[in-house]
Amino acid sequence: MPSATPDIVFTGIGVACGLGYGKANLIDGLLAGRDVFSTLQRPGRQAPDGVAPFLGIEMADPPSLLTARVERTAGFGARVAMAVVDEAWREAGLDAVAPERIGLVVGGSNLFSREQALLARDYAGRPNFVPPRAGHAYLDSEIGGLLASTLAIRGFTLGVGAASASGAVAVMQAAEAIRSGRVDSCIALGALQDVSTMDLLGMRALGALGAPRFADRPGQACRPFDRDHDGFIFGESCAALVLRRADQAGAGYGALVGAAQVADGQRGPEPDGAGQRRAIAQALAQAGLRPGDVDYVNAHATSTPKGDEVEADTLAASGLGHAWVNATKSVIGHGLAAAGAIEVAALLLQMRAGRLHPTRNLDHPIAPPLRHVIGTAQPHQARVALKTSFGFGGIDTALVIRGAS
Amino acid sequence: MDRDTIWAVIVGQIREVVPELADRPIAETESMAELGLDSIERSEIIMNTLEAIGLDLPMVQVHGPKNLGELADLLHAKRHA
Incomplete structure (x- = not known):
């Protein structure tokens, strides 16, 4: 019999960030202290003319894991989510778990603001031709929907928003779902926050964004706990963690x-x-x-x-x-x-x-x-x-x- | 814009939305549902076609055709109304 209050273990990891896709790139880059900071270039995220550029890190395009028909309809953050969940799913062996016993918690809110800005720009003069999919894909539930329509997740999908703590809160909620008996395995996703120019301008106005002091030296701008820190530097990232009961999955990580x-x-x-x-x-x-x-x-x-x-x-x-x-x-x-x-x-x-x-x-x-x-x-x-x-x-x-x- | 052009636009939009149909012949007697398109894909194809042929119509005005040939006929008629 499974124990009533099982230990909750991490058994699968999938990641994407400026260091690349996959765990090996993350740990190697971290241990080496690689410098991947630059200037943000993605459309919908660049600084307007006359405004200091935004420093940060952007990642490569995700591997193509969806059918062409689905891929063309999936936004950047959704495709990145697919990549990291696929990596974590395989490592954790979730194909062997009953779909009804697998849950998904997506951490993050307002996840598509850059693509929303591009849509507003592209359809400003032709409002009658906005693509029908825009009517559902602007909701953060798009991530859970895409993942559960592609992978055998049939327990539940849930979004939790807790700003920069969203990823951690997703882990907590995933653990809670296992502890309560709702599911046996649960994926916690820290979703890609696809920030727009407006998001960055707002955070700059708020005084949260770094760069004034190191605008010409992106690699030195992010300096946590250092005397010369002057704000955070955005870095695209996304991660999936598979949490499971230790009595079913062993010790994991x-x-x-x-x-x-x-x-x-x-x-x-x-x-x-x-x-x-x-x-x-x-x-x-x-x-x-x-x-x-x-x-x-x-x-x-x-x-x-x-x-x-x-x-x-x-x-x-x-x-x-x-x-x-x-x-x-x-x-x-x-x-x-x-x-x-x-x-x-x-x-x-x-x-x-x-x-x-x-x-x-x-x-x-x-x-x-x-x-x-x-x-x-x-x-x-x-x-x-x-x-x-x-x-x-x-x-x-x-x-x-x-x-x- | 002649009817053949409108037909070609419809087929092109179907293949744009469902790349898997790129090499499959598409007949005028078939419907989009028979091609396996879901409702969102069907709407997208019609909207894209309307825009491509320069028709700015409410979607409700293009309901009714039973197959793709009838859709081409209707759009051709609207285009020249």
């Missing part, structure tokens, strides 16, 4: 032993240390662990001055000053909806590799002192890792993951 999400009462981008500390404490309590048990932290660490400062204070005040810390966004940029999921993937792959990637551009770490990975990859076999993810709208999350021994 590791187990999700604690997870917490709290509302801290902020409306916009303001970070809140009290909420962050509360999320970490709750996740550790759920795991039955103390701060001293955590030996690696994959930080949210966006490279915004206020965000980095509050998180550094949070980690120190939470008794995590001893743990190794790195910032995956320093290599792949900030994927917004996808960030929490691809950073969990990065965490798991580093656990398996027994090495931690360096935080790029960390020349002068801000106070308080943390045990940053700087310069080159650090050999370290993490046993218990913490992943923090925070989102606009006062969303603080923490995940605790125990490595497969």
